[in-house]
Structure formats: C-alpha cells, structure tokens
Amino acid sequence: MKQLQKLFRTLALAGLFLPTQLFAAAGDLYVTSIDETTPANGEVIAISPNGAKRRFVGPVPDPYGIVFDRTRQLLVASDPSNNIYKYAPNATRTTFASGLSGPIGMAFDSAGNLYVASIRSNSIIKFAPDGTRSTLATGINRPLGIGVDADGNVYTGGLTSGLITKVTPDGTKTVFATDVARAYSIIFDRQGNMLVAERDAGVVSKFTPQGAKSTFLSGFSSPFGLVFDSNGNLFISEHDGAQIRKVTPEGVRSVFAAQLRSPAFMAIEPAEGSPVNISSRMHVGTNENVLIGGFIVTGTQPKRVIVRALGPSVPLSGTLADPILELHDSSGLIASNDNWRTDQQAEIIATGIPPGNDLDSAIVATLPANGSAYTAIVRGVNSGTGIGLVEVYDLDSAVDAKLGNISTRGLVQAGDNVLIGGFIVSENGARVVVRAIGPSLLDHGVGNALLDPTVTLFNANGDIVATCNNWREAQESAITQTGLAPGNDLEAALVVTLANGAYTAVVSGQNGGTGVGLVEIYSVL
Numbered sequence: 001m002k003q004l005q006k007l008f009r010t011l012a013l014a015g016l017f018l019p020t021q022l023f024a025a026a027g028d029l030y031v032t033s034i035d036e037t038t039p040a041n042g043e044v045i046a047i048s049p050n051g052a053k054r055r056f057v058g059p060v061p062d063p064y065g066i067v068f069d070r071t072r073q074l075l076v077a078s079d080p081s082n083n084i085y086k087y088a089p090n091a092t093r094t095t096f097a098s099g100l101s102g103p104i105g106m107a108f109d110s111a112g113n114l115y116v117a118s119i120r121s122n123s124i125i126k127f128a129p130d131g132t133r134s135t136l137a138t139g140i141n142r143p144l145g146i147g148v149d150a151d152g153n154v155y156t157g158g159l160t161s162g163l164i165t166k167v168t169p170d171g172t173k174t175v176f177a178t179d180v181a182r183a184y185s186i187i188f189d190r191q192g193n194m195l196v197a198e199r200d201a202g203v204v205s206k207f208t209p210q211g212a213k214s215t216f217l218s219g220f221s222s223p224f225g226l227v228f229d230s231n232g233n234l235f236i237s238e239h240d241g242a243q244i245r246k247v248t249p250e251g252v253r254s255v256f257a258a259q260l261r262s263p264a265f266m267a268i269e270p271a272e273g274s275p276v277n278i279s280s281r282m283h284v285g286t287n288e289n290v291l292i293g294g295f296i297v298t299g300t301q302p303k304r305v306i307v308r309a310l311g312p313s314v315p316l317s318g319t320l321a322d323p324i325l326e327l328h329d330s331s332g333l334i335a336s337n338d339n340w341r342t343d344q345q346a347e348i349i350a351t352g353i354p355p356g357n358d359l360d361s362a363i364v365a366t367l368p369a370n371g372s373a374y375t376a377i378v379r380g381v382n383s384g385t386g387i388g389l390v391e392v393y394d395l396d397s398a399v400d401a402k403l404g405n406i407s408t409r410g411l412v413q414a415g416d417n418v419l420i421g422g423f424i425v426s427e428n429g430a431r432v433v434v435r436a437i438g439p440s441l442l443d444h445g446v447g448n449a450l451l452d453p454t455v456t457l458f459n460a461n462g463d464i465v466a467t468c469n470n471w472r473e474a475q476e477s478a479i480t481q482t483g484l485a486p487g488n489d490l491e492a493a494l495v496v497t498l499a500n501g502a503y504t505a506v507v508s509g510q511n512g513g514t515g516v517g518l519v520e521i522y523s524v525l
C-alpha cells in the first residue's frame, strides 16, 4: 500500500490543477410568481440575501416548481405550457422537457434523478441524469409538491386528496400521511424530518421519519413554498399573504420580502463548490485493486472538505456492501472511518450531505493547502468487493484554497465495473488533458495492470465529447506539446477545451480487457 500511495503522490504532483467551482450570486432566493388572471404572465423573481428583488425571467406561462440542477441551471415547471424550461445564469432559456401534463412540484434525489409531479396525468415523471424520461408512479390523485428523502423515496401531496403519498425508488406506493391540507411544498431538514407547507391550514407541519406529525410553525397566510438556505434558515412563501417569511434556526421570524404577486415555489442558488467537486466510481477489489482517489489542495488557506465513500447507497446492483475509508496525506494516515455515524455524526449531518446508508463512510477534515496532495482509499470491510464511489466536496468556498486535480486508480472490469472519474469545470471553461494509464503501472509494481486502456469523455447530458484508444493515433503532437504524453503507446490521452459544466471520464479495457487502470485529469494552458 505504501508503494501505491507514493505512486499516487508522484502522479498527482506532476500535474497542473483543475479550476473548481466559482460562480457569482450564490445564495440568491428564486421564487415563482403566478398570475391568477392571466396565466401567460408568470414570472421568476430573484431576491438577494439583503432582500433586493429583480425579475429573473418573465413573462413565462405560470411557473410552479423550481429547482437548480448540479450545473446551476434553473429548471422551471410551466404548468399551462406543459414544459420544463431550463435557464442559464444569464437567463438564456432552453426547453428541458415538453409534452408533460401539468408539471407542478420538482425535486432531485442525491443521485441526480429529477422527479416531477404531473397534476393532469396523476403521475410522477422521472428524468435520469442523462435525460432519460420514465414514469415512476401513476394513479396518484392530482399530485402537487415533491420531496425526496435521503434514501431516495419520493413524497407527493395531493390537491384534494389530503394525502401525502410515498413512492420508493422501485415505484412502490404507500400512503405516508392523511388529513394534510394541500401540500404544495415538501422538504427535509438535516435530521431527516419532513417539513410540509399545509396551505389551507396556514401551518408548516413536521413529520419524523417514522411518520409522527407535529405543528412546526403556524400563523401563515396560505403557506406555499418552503426552502432552507445553507445556514439553516427556513423561508416560507405566503401565496395569499404576498410575502416570504424567514425563520432562523433559533426560531426568530422576520419578513424577508414583501409585495410579491402570488409567490409560490422557491429555490436557493447553490453556493459555489456545493456540487460534487471530485468523484470516482468503480469496482472496489482487494489488495492492489482497492479504489484510490487523489486530489490536491491549492492556494494558501486550509480547506474544509467532506470525503465520502459510498457502497450500499449507490443505485446500482453489485455494490460494495460495507465500505471503509482512509484519508492519507504525504506523511501517512490522517483519518479513517468505517461507518459514518460512528465518529463524526453531528459534523457530517451538519454538512447537509450525509451518506444515504449507515454503512457508508465519511470524513470531515480541514486540510492544509499549498499544493498538498491527498489520497482517499476505499476498500471493503472483511475484504468485501463491489462497486464503490469516492467523492470529495468543498465545504468552505470562502477561503482561497481550491480542490484541484483528480486521479483515480483501481481495477477496471467490464459492464458497470469500468473506472469513472467525475469533475466540474468552471471559471470560463478549461483546456484539459484526460489520460487513461495502464501498462505504465507495471513499472510501478502493479502486477495486474490494464494492458490496453481506452477513455471516453462525456458531458452532463451523457453526450460523448471525445474518445481515445491509443494516444498517438489522433492527437499525438497536441498531447506531446502539453508535456503529458503517456509512457506507453497503448495508453489513451485526449486534449480538449471544455465549457463550464460537469464531465465524466470513463476508462475501460480495449476488447473487454481488465486490470488496474488510472484516470487523470489535468488542466493545461
């Protein structure tokens, strides 16, 4: 293992660094505004943390549900038009989906699936991260709001049924609650409790995960939308009250924004760095076949991160049943964790992104910067094997330090068991080199190396951006000029200029070959 870590440090330190998340206006609250008399005249209003309002888009046929995706595009469900529109930060509009039947509430699960309540088809529609559309459940009487819990269960409230219906990821429906007074908005707090705006009762109700109900807040004029900001403040839009109220974690109430026209659903523009910065997924084996993710902290100030190792909560078959995570720096082990609730439960919950299964692992750590290299090693308890995921999230975007570089090493197999590295480009795009290394690892003491790797780069829509089998075949001179030419002609590399967005690099063996491979992403000029 020590030799593997040394190899990782060597490879990581040889690289330049990826820019990570950097966006403006994070923390603004977006609220949809309905026109009761002229549905064509709906709007989306953006409100800064100090309460300054501006019209983000409009007119748009009455917008209901509103949610930011992982690339900080705003999705807006337009009920009368049966469309879901997608807006870039500059308000440029594209159509994400059309031909729906009254899209109302929307919510993402932690895997990036989008769920939409379709009021006129009495169903819940699902969009996978690659855009694939399917029906999760039918026969739900006029669904309104949508909420998703940490286990991926979907909840929806009915317009007239008084029900909150629970739908498991496999589509099984049960009644979660009865006698609910029109639930347009369903969200979850950091402890996993469900908060529901009951419009006709003027209250916000709380349900424990076991389903016990209590009144959390009362005295609202048709409460409609609910949203938490990153500091745990709760915002409640009052549809008839024409305002948005704010309640701090200590329970202090104030009016956040007033004189709004029929405010409905809300979303908060994500803070920079809140999506996954670095992620890698692959089959986790034993000994030299464990999953190793490498990253670097640039800048000068220490960076607070959460590293997650996921197995049972990865929505695939054949996952690692019980992962264990080690975080190393150049001098050795910093921290290790088997099951996340055991060591740092409160700190991990406070990040807002605890793992979905108690057997998953997580470590919150503040890491020195100045180009320091780190490795996250994932293996199975009792030498268990299966598909695992390691992720690193930036928890402190205020300091100058950035997470940079990504390199992931592990056993490349067939089917779902390929090696996948994920990364995000921001700051006006980037020119990157993606390398898939195999045979060179033989020189570093890895016996079971992937002898003929290929690499394919996908964008967030699942489209192929570029692909390469052997690096000399297509871009030999461009790759050589970067100084990052692989050491073996059968290794793959591509150099490409990317717009901002999320990307995944998938490494597999040519002709179904298997073995230990390495994927690396470098930012170059």
Ligand SMILES: [Ca+2]
Pocket (backbone or CB within 6 Å): 322, 323, 324, 337, 338, 339, 358, 359, 360, 361, 381
């Ligand atoms: Ca575990």
Ligand SMILES: [Ca+2]
Pocket (backbone or CB within 6 Å): 452, 453, 454, 469, 470, 489, 490, 491, 492, 510
């Ligand atoms: Ca090859």
